[in-house]
Amino acid sequence: MASLYDFKETEMSGQEIDFDQYRGKVLIVVNTASKCGFAPQLEGLEDLYKKYHDEGLEVIGIPSNQFKQELETDEETSDYCQVHYGVTxxxxxxxxxxxxxxxxxxxxxxxxxxxxxxxxxxTKFLVDRNGKLVKRYAPITKPEKMESDIVAALKA
Structure with missing residues (x-):
């Protein structure tokens, strides 16, 4: 059976993200869409990322247009997320x-x-330092509601 560390994605810049580099880190994987009513959650995710990054939290945003709420190009999406929500x-x-x-x-x-x-x-997925899923969160769950689970995963 595959492990989280077997997967790769491609950053908007074209650089490969090898999930193997996240061994020992706590990870949030979230499917995003710029025109979605939940897009302001990007700000909350960025706040968590900044607050806990030094302790081992990583966040990966993975846009999808499957629900017809994403901008036309990856470049527009990247710019929008940075300008409107400060995503780093x-x-x-x-x-x-x-x-x-x-x-x-x-x-x-x-x-x-x-x-x-x-x-x-x-939809947000919290993964522990060993690559195991801790919890899946519904789209309506605000990032700040995940904080106690994140802290627990970071301390584990």
């Missing part, structure tokens, strides 16, 4: 989160959560 954590090129051509990372995370399809943008 890595953002990948867009992927599909459901269906036959879904991104393998999301296949893995959904299997780990035993919770099926991604129903909407801003």
């Amino acid at each position: 954590f890595p953002m990948t090129k867009r992927v599909r989160v459901n269906g036959d051509d879904e991104d393998p990372l999301f296949t893995h995370l959904k299997e780990e959560s035993h919770n099926g399809r991604i129903k909407w943008n801003f």
Whole structure:
């Protein structure tokens, strides 16, 4: 069975993200969309990233246009997230989160959560320092509501 550390994504800059580099880190993986009503959560995710990064928290934003709420190009998405929400954590090129051509990372995370399809943008996955899923959060869950779980994962 695959481990989180077996996956790779491509940053908007074209640089490869090898998840193996996150061994020993706590990770939030989130599917994003710039035009989604939940997009302001990017600010909360950035706040958590800044607050806990030095303790080992990483955040990876993975845009998807599967729900028709993303901008036309990866470049527009990147600029929008930086300008409007101050995002400094890595953002990948867009992927599909459901269906036959879904991104393998999301296949893995959904299997780990035993919770099926991604129903909407801003589904968040918290992964512990050993690459195991701690919890899957619904799109409506604000990042600050994840903080106690993040702190616990960082201390574990």
